[in-house]
Amino acid sequence: MYTLVYPPEDPCGCGSGRQFGNCCLKAGQITLNPKLLNPPIPKSSYSNKKCILSWTSNCCTKISGDHIVSKAVLRVLTKKKIILSSSGFSREHSLDSSSLKTNRLCRRHNSALSPIDTEAARFFNAFVSIHNSLLTNAPSQKLYFFNGIDIERWMLKTLLMTYYAKLTNITPEHFKLPTYTLKLFEYDLSQPLGLYFPTSMTSSFVTENATSVVILTDGDLVSGVTISLGGLSLTLIISGNDEVFRQLAVNYTYRPKSLLFFKEDEVYVIQAAFPNWQGKDIWISQGDQNAKIPTNF
Numbered sequence: 459m460y461t462l463v464y465p466p467e468d469p470c471g472c473g474s475g476r477q478f479g480n481c482c483l484k485a486g487q488i489t490l491n492p493k494l495l496n497p498p499i500p501k502s503s504y505s506n507k508k509c510i511l512s513w514t515s516n517c518c519t520k521i522s523g524d525h526i527v528s529k530a531v532l533r534v535l536t537k538k539k540i541i542l543s544s545s546g547f548s549r550e551h552s553l554d555s556s557s558l559k560t561n562r563l564c565r566r567h568n569s570a571l572s573p574i575d576t577e578a579a580r581f582f583n584a585f586v587s588i589h590n591s592l593l594t595n596a597p598s599q600k601l602y603f604f605n606g607i608d609i610e611r612w613m614l615k616t617l618l619m620t621y622y623a624k625l626t627n628i629t630p631e632h633f634k635l636p637t638y639t640l641k642l643f644e645y646d647l648s649q650p651l652g653l654y655f656p657t658s659m660t661s662s663f664v665t666e667n668a669t670s671v672v673i674l675t676d677g678d679l680v681s682g683v684t685i686s687l688g689g690l691s692l693t694l695i696i697s698g699n700d701e702v703f704r705q706l707a708v709n710y711t712y713r714p715k716s717l718l719f720f721k722e723d724e725v726y727v728i729q730a731a732f733p734n735w736q737g738k739d740i741w742i743s744q745g746d747q748n749a750k751i752p753t754n755f
Contacts, residue, residue, distance in 0.1 A: 464601045471603040471729070473580050482603070490731055492607040493573035495643050497566045509564040510618060510640055518566035523559045526619035527669060527685075528575035528612070534582045534687065541670040542620060547627040560623035571615060571643070577604060578612035581728070585690045588719045588726040592744040595724075606713055606730035607646055610653050613694040614642050617683040620671050628673040628680060635680050636697045646733065647696065650703050653730075654693040654710040655717070655740060676702070713737045721745055723752050 464471075466479025472490055474481050482490050497516050506517035525532065527540065538553045551558055563571070584602040591598040621628060621635070638645075669687040673680060674695070681702070682695040693710065695702070706712075715737040717728040721744040730737075743749040 468601075469599055471599070471601040473602075478601075488603055488729065488731065490603060490605050492605040492611075493577065495570050495573065495611070497570040502566065506564045508561065509567055510562045510622065511564075511567045511643070513640065514567075516566070517564040520565040521561045522563050522565040522568035523561055524563050524568055524619060526558050526560060526623050526625070527616055527671065528578065530575045530579035531582060531612075531687065532669075534579060534586060542625050542672075543670065544626045544628045544673045545675060549625070551625070557625060558623070560619050562619065562622040571611075574608050574612040574615065577608040580604070581609055582687050582690065584728050588728070589689075589744075591726060592719060592721045592724060598726075600725070601727045601729065603727075603729040603731065606653060606732040609692070609730065610647065610694055611643055613653070613683055613685055613692060614639075614696070616671060616685060617673065617680070617694065617696075620673060620683070621680060626673055628675060633675060633678050633680050639680075639696060642696070649735070650712060651695055651698065652732070653713050654695060654706055655714050656691060657709055657711050657740060658742075711738050711740055714740050716740070717742060719744060720749070720752060722749070725752055 464478060466477060466483055468478050470476050470478045470481035471488075472482050482488050501516050502518060503515055504517050504519070505512040505515050506519060506521065508521050509517045511517070532553055539550055540553055540558065541548060541550050543549070580602075581604055587598055590596070618639070620626065622630065624630075669685070672684040674682040674684065674693075676697065676699070679697055681697040682693060684691060684693045686692075695706070713730070713732045713735050715729065716739045718739055719726045719742045741751050
Protein backbone atom coordinates (compact mmCIF):
# COMPACT_ATOMS: atom_id res chain seq x y z
CA MET A 459 0.00 0.00 0.00
CA TYR A 460 1.40 3.40 -0.96
CA THR A 461 1.05 6.71 0.83
CA LEU A 462 0.69 9.95 -1.12
CA VAL A 463 2.12 12.97 0.66
CA TYR A 464 1.57 16.34 -1.05
CA PRO A 465 2.30 19.43 1.04
CA PRO A 466 -0.54 21.99 1.29
CA GLU A 467 1.90 24.80 0.52
CA ASP A 468 2.79 23.32 -2.89
CA PRO A 469 1.09 24.53 -6.11
CA CYS A 470 -2.42 23.15 -6.48
CA GLY A 471 -2.75 20.35 -8.99
CA CYS A 472 -5.74 22.02 -10.67
CA GLY A 473 -3.45 24.57 -12.33
CA SER A 474 -4.86 27.64 -10.55
CA GLY A 475 -1.43 28.76 -9.32
CA ARG A 476 -2.70 28.93 -5.73
CA GLN A 477 -1.38 26.84 -2.86
CA PHE A 478 -2.97 23.39 -2.60
CA GLY A 479 -4.19 24.01 0.95
CA ASN A 480 -5.95 27.23 -0.08
CA CYS A 481 -7.52 25.85 -3.22
CA CYS A 482 -8.85 22.33 -3.90
CA LEU A 483 -7.94 20.69 -0.58
CA LYS A 484 -11.15 20.60 1.45
CA ALA A 485 -11.34 18.68 4.75
CA GLY A 486 -8.45 16.47 3.69
CA GLN A 487 -10.00 15.62 0.29
CA ILE A 488 -9.39 16.92 -3.22
CA THR A 489 -12.52 18.72 -4.43
CA LEU A 490 -12.73 19.69 -8.09
CA ASN A 491 -16.01 20.23 -9.93
CA PRO A 492 -16.50 19.77 -13.69
CA LYS A 493 -16.44 22.91 -15.81
CA LEU A 494 -19.71 24.71 -16.51
CA LEU A 495 -20.27 24.61 -20.26
CA ASN A 496 -23.48 26.61 -20.67
CA PRO A 497 -23.31 29.92 -22.55
CA PRO A 498 -23.70 33.01 -20.35
CA ILE A 499 -27.13 34.16 -19.29
CA PRO A 500 -29.55 35.39 -20.42
CA LYS A 501 -30.48 32.56 -22.78
CA SER A 502 -30.47 33.70 -26.41
CA SER A 503 -33.63 31.72 -27.38
CA TYR A 504 -32.14 31.38 -30.86
CA SER A 505 -31.40 28.14 -32.74
CA ASN A 506 -28.69 28.27 -35.37
CA LYS A 507 -29.47 25.37 -37.71
CA LYS A 508 -25.76 24.94 -38.55
CA CYS A 509 -24.80 24.44 -34.89
CA ILE A 510 -24.90 20.89 -33.55
CA LEU A 511 -26.24 22.29 -30.26
CA SER A 512 -29.10 24.18 -31.88
CA TRP A 513 -31.55 22.02 -29.90
CA THR A 514 -30.68 24.08 -26.79
CA SER A 515 -32.15 27.25 -28.35
CA ASN A 516 -29.18 29.14 -26.96
CA CYS A 517 -27.11 29.91 -30.07
CA CYS A 518 -25.86 33.04 -31.77
CA THR A 519 -26.04 33.92 -35.47
CA LYS A 520 -22.32 33.47 -36.16
CA ILE A 521 -20.73 30.09 -36.93
CA SER A 522 -17.21 29.36 -35.65
CA GLY A 523 -14.55 27.59 -37.72
CA ASP A 524 -13.34 25.13 -35.10
CA HIS A 525 -10.43 22.67 -35.29
CA ILE A 526 -11.43 19.03 -34.88
CA VAL A 527 -8.71 18.81 -32.21
CA SER A 528 -8.71 22.03 -30.22
CA LYS A 529 -5.86 24.50 -30.78
CA ALA A 530 -4.92 24.43 -27.11
CA VAL A 531 -4.20 20.70 -27.38
CA LEU A 532 -2.44 20.95 -30.73
CA ARG A 533 0.09 23.32 -29.16
CA VAL A 534 1.38 20.34 -27.16
CA LEU A 535 2.66 18.83 -30.40
CA THR A 536 5.92 19.50 -32.20
CA LYS A 537 5.35 17.01 -35.00
CA LYS A 538 2.94 18.69 -37.39
CA LYS A 539 0.91 15.62 -38.37
CA ILE A 540 -2.35 14.05 -37.27
CA ILE A 541 -3.66 10.63 -38.28
CA LEU A 542 -7.42 10.20 -38.66
CA SER A 543 -8.68 6.65 -38.97
CA SER A 544 -11.47 4.13 -38.49
CA SER A 545 -12.00 0.51 -39.46
CA GLY A 546 -10.42 0.02 -42.90
CA PHE A 547 -9.42 3.68 -43.24
CA SER A 548 -6.40 5.81 -42.32
CA ARG A 549 -5.17 9.17 -43.57
CA GLU A 550 -2.46 11.57 -42.39
CA HIS A 551 -3.02 15.33 -42.41
CA SER A 552 -0.81 18.32 -41.78
CA LEU A 553 -1.88 20.28 -38.71
CA ASP A 554 -1.82 23.38 -40.91
CA SER A 555 -4.43 21.93 -43.27
CA SER A 556 -7.66 23.92 -43.55
CA SER A 557 -9.50 20.60 -43.90
CA LEU A 558 -9.02 20.04 -40.16
CA LYS A 559 -11.65 22.70 -39.44
CA THR A 560 -15.39 22.23 -39.29
CA ASN A 561 -18.18 24.78 -39.04
CA ARG A 562 -20.63 22.99 -36.76
CA LEU A 563 -20.62 25.15 -33.62
CA CYS A 564 -21.90 28.69 -33.29
CA ARG A 565 -19.47 31.11 -31.67
CA ARG A 566 -21.57 31.23 -28.52
CA HIS A 567 -21.35 27.47 -27.97
CA ASN A 568 -17.74 27.23 -29.13
CA SER A 569 -16.76 29.79 -26.50
CA ALA A 570 -18.81 27.96 -23.85
CA LEU A 571 -16.95 24.70 -24.57
CA SER A 572 -13.50 26.30 -24.44
CA PRO A 573 -12.88 25.35 -20.75
CA ILE A 574 -12.73 21.65 -21.66
CA ASP A 575 -10.20 22.46 -24.40
CA THR A 576 -8.04 24.15 -21.76
CA GLU A 577 -8.35 21.17 -19.40
CA ALA A 578 -7.42 18.68 -22.12
CA ALA A 579 -4.33 20.73 -23.00
CA ARG A 580 -3.37 20.81 -19.31
CA PHE A 581 -3.89 17.03 -19.09
CA PHE A 582 -1.57 16.23 -21.99
CA ASN A 583 0.95 18.87 -20.91
CA ALA A 584 1.08 17.21 -17.49
CA PHE A 585 1.97 13.92 -19.15
CA VAL A 586 4.73 15.54 -21.23
CA SER A 587 6.10 17.36 -18.17
CA ILE A 588 6.16 14.13 -16.15
CA HIS A 589 7.92 12.23 -18.91
CA ASN A 590 10.58 14.93 -19.23
CA SER A 591 11.10 15.09 -15.45
CA LEU A 592 11.63 11.33 -15.14
CA LEU A 593 13.83 11.26 -18.23
CA THR A 594 16.15 14.05 -17.07
CA ASN A 595 15.75 13.70 -13.28
CA ALA A 596 14.74 17.36 -13.20
CA PRO A 597 12.39 18.23 -10.31
CA SER A 598 8.93 19.55 -11.17
CA GLN A 599 5.36 19.48 -9.89
CA LYS A 600 4.45 16.05 -8.52
CA LEU A 601 0.65 16.06 -8.57
CA TYR A 602 -1.86 17.09 -11.23
CA PHE A 603 -5.58 16.53 -10.96
CA PHE A 604 -8.65 16.89 -13.13
CA ASN A 605 -12.35 16.21 -13.10
CA GLY A 606 -12.68 13.18 -15.38
CA ILE A 607 -15.97 14.44 -16.82
CA ASP A 608 -14.08 17.39 -18.38
CA ILE A 609 -11.73 15.00 -20.21
CA GLU A 610 -14.62 12.82 -21.40
CA ARG A 611 -16.49 15.84 -22.74
CA TRP A 612 -13.39 17.08 -24.57
CA MET A 613 -13.09 13.65 -26.19
CA LEU A 614 -16.77 13.80 -27.12
CA LYS A 615 -16.25 17.20 -28.74
CA THR A 616 -13.26 15.86 -30.72
CA LEU A 617 -15.33 12.86 -31.84
CA LEU A 618 -18.19 15.08 -33.03
CA MET A 619 -15.93 17.55 -34.84
CA THR A 620 -14.15 14.71 -36.67
CA TYR A 621 -17.46 13.03 -37.52
CA TYR A 622 -19.06 16.19 -38.92
CA ALA A 623 -15.90 17.27 -40.77
CA LYS A 624 -16.24 14.07 -42.87
CA LEU A 625 -12.49 13.46 -42.82
CA THR A 626 -12.85 9.68 -42.42
CA ASN A 627 -15.23 7.13 -43.89
CA ILE A 628 -17.43 7.52 -40.78
CA THR A 629 -19.79 10.27 -41.98
CA PRO A 630 -23.33 11.36 -41.08
CA GLU A 631 -24.58 10.00 -44.40
CA HIS A 632 -23.66 6.41 -43.51
CA PHE A 633 -23.31 6.27 -39.71
CA LYS A 634 -25.57 7.60 -36.99
CA LEU A 635 -24.90 8.82 -33.46
CA PRO A 636 -26.67 7.44 -30.39
CA THR A 637 -29.79 9.55 -29.86
CA TYR A 638 -28.51 11.03 -26.59
CA THR A 639 -25.04 12.01 -27.86
CA LEU A 640 -25.53 15.76 -28.21
CA LYS A 641 -26.93 16.01 -24.68
CA LEU A 642 -23.75 14.61 -23.12
CA PHE A 643 -22.31 18.09 -22.63
CA GLU A 644 -25.02 18.57 -20.00
CA TYR A 645 -25.54 15.02 -18.71
CA ASP A 646 -22.92 12.48 -17.66
CA LEU A 647 -22.43 9.09 -19.26
CA SER A 648 -23.65 6.28 -17.02
CA GLN A 649 -21.52 3.25 -16.20
CA PRO A 650 -20.04 1.37 -18.00
CA LEU A 651 -19.96 4.09 -20.69
CA GLY A 652 -17.16 6.63 -20.45
CA LEU A 653 -13.36 6.76 -20.33
CA TYR A 654 -11.13 3.68 -20.66
CA PHE A 655 -7.35 3.68 -20.25
CA PRO A 656 -4.90 0.88 -21.18
CA THR A 657 -4.08 -1.15 -18.07
CA SER A 658 -0.43 -1.38 -19.11
CA MET A 659 1.82 0.79 -21.26
CA THR A 660 5.22 0.14 -22.79
CA SER A 661 8.06 -0.15 -20.29
CA SER A 662 9.40 3.24 -21.35
CA PHE A 663 6.51 5.58 -22.09
CA VAL A 664 7.53 8.06 -24.75
CA THR A 665 6.04 11.38 -25.78
CA GLU A 666 5.76 10.90 -29.52
CA ASN A 667 4.74 14.50 -30.23
CA ALA A 668 2.06 13.28 -32.61
CA THR A 669 -1.64 12.57 -32.37
CA SER A 670 -4.25 10.28 -33.85
CA VAL A 671 -8.04 10.13 -33.72
CA VAL A 672 -9.77 6.79 -34.35
CA ILE A 673 -13.58 6.73 -34.60
CA LEU A 674 -15.09 3.50 -33.27
CA THR A 675 -18.29 1.96 -34.65
CA ASP A 676 -20.70 -0.86 -33.97
CA GLY A 677 -22.51 -1.66 -37.21
CA ASP A 678 -23.79 1.68 -38.51
CA LEU A 679 -23.65 3.31 -35.06
CA VAL A 680 -20.80 5.51 -33.83
CA SER A 681 -19.76 3.92 -30.53
CA GLY A 682 -16.74 5.95 -29.39
CA VAL A 683 -13.30 7.33 -30.12
CA THR A 684 -9.68 6.61 -29.27
CA ILE A 685 -7.40 9.64 -29.07
CA SER A 686 -3.63 9.25 -28.77
CA LEU A 687 -1.38 12.21 -28.13
CA GLY A 688 2.20 12.25 -26.97
CA GLY A 689 2.21 8.51 -26.37
CA LEU A 690 -0.88 8.67 -24.14
CA SER A 691 -3.95 6.83 -25.45
CA LEU A 692 -7.50 7.40 -24.18
CA THR A 693 -10.70 5.66 -25.30
CA LEU A 694 -14.21 7.05 -24.84
CA ILE A 695 -17.12 4.64 -25.24
CA ILE A 696 -20.55 6.25 -25.78
CA SER A 697 -22.41 3.10 -26.83
CA GLY A 698 -21.77 -0.61 -26.39
CA ASN A 699 -23.08 -4.05 -25.48
CA ASP A 700 -22.02 -6.64 -22.92
CA GLU A 701 -19.52 -8.25 -25.32
CA VAL A 702 -17.80 -4.91 -25.99
CA PHE A 703 -17.36 -4.27 -22.27
CA ARG A 704 -16.09 -7.81 -21.64
CA GLN A 705 -13.40 -7.29 -24.29
CA LEU A 706 -12.45 -3.89 -22.88
CA ALA A 707 -12.07 -5.34 -19.38
CA VAL A 708 -9.19 -7.55 -20.59
CA ASN A 709 -6.77 -4.73 -21.39
CA TYR A 710 -8.39 -1.52 -20.17
CA THR A 711 -9.34 0.11 -16.87
CA TYR A 712 -12.62 1.97 -16.61
CA ARG A 713 -12.33 5.54 -15.34
CA PRO A 714 -9.02 5.05 -13.50
CA LYS A 715 -8.52 7.03 -10.30
CA SER A 716 -4.84 7.87 -10.80
CA LEU A 717 -2.05 7.40 -13.33
CA LEU A 718 1.17 7.02 -11.34
CA PHE A 719 4.37 7.40 -13.35
CA PHE A 720 7.56 6.32 -11.59
CA LYS A 721 11.27 5.69 -11.94
CA GLU A 722 12.90 4.11 -8.89
CA ASP A 723 11.58 6.22 -5.97
CA GLU A 724 10.45 9.20 -8.05
CA VAL A 725 6.67 9.25 -8.52
CA TYR A 726 4.43 11.70 -10.38
CA VAL A 727 0.65 11.52 -10.30
CA ILE A 728 -2.18 12.48 -12.66
CA GLN A 729 -5.41 12.04 -10.73
CA ALA A 730 -8.91 12.09 -12.21
CA ALA A 731 -12.15 12.35 -10.26
CA PHE A 732 -15.48 10.94 -11.42
CA PRO A 733 -18.77 11.36 -9.56
CA ASN A 734 -19.84 8.29 -7.56
CA TRP A 735 -16.90 6.24 -8.85
CA GLN A 736 -13.67 5.16 -7.16
CA GLY A 737 -11.54 3.77 -9.98
CA LYS A 738 -8.34 1.77 -9.82
CA ASP A 739 -4.80 3.15 -9.90
CA ILE A 740 -2.53 2.43 -12.87
CA TRP A 741 1.24 2.31 -12.24
CA ILE A 742 3.47 3.11 -15.22
CA SER A 743 7.22 2.55 -14.99
CA GLN A 744 9.75 4.64 -16.85
CA GLY A 745 12.41 2.24 -18.13
CA ASP A 746 11.87 -1.07 -16.31
CA GLN A 747 8.52 -2.76 -16.88
CA ASN A 748 9.14 -5.06 -13.89
CA ALA A 749 10.23 -2.30 -11.51
CA LYS A 750 8.98 -2.54 -7.94
CA ILE A 751 6.24 -0.07 -7.09
CA PRO A 752 7.34 2.44 -4.40
CA THR A 753 5.53 2.16 -1.07
CA ASN A 754 5.99 5.72 0.16
CA PHE A 755 6.48 8.96 -1.74
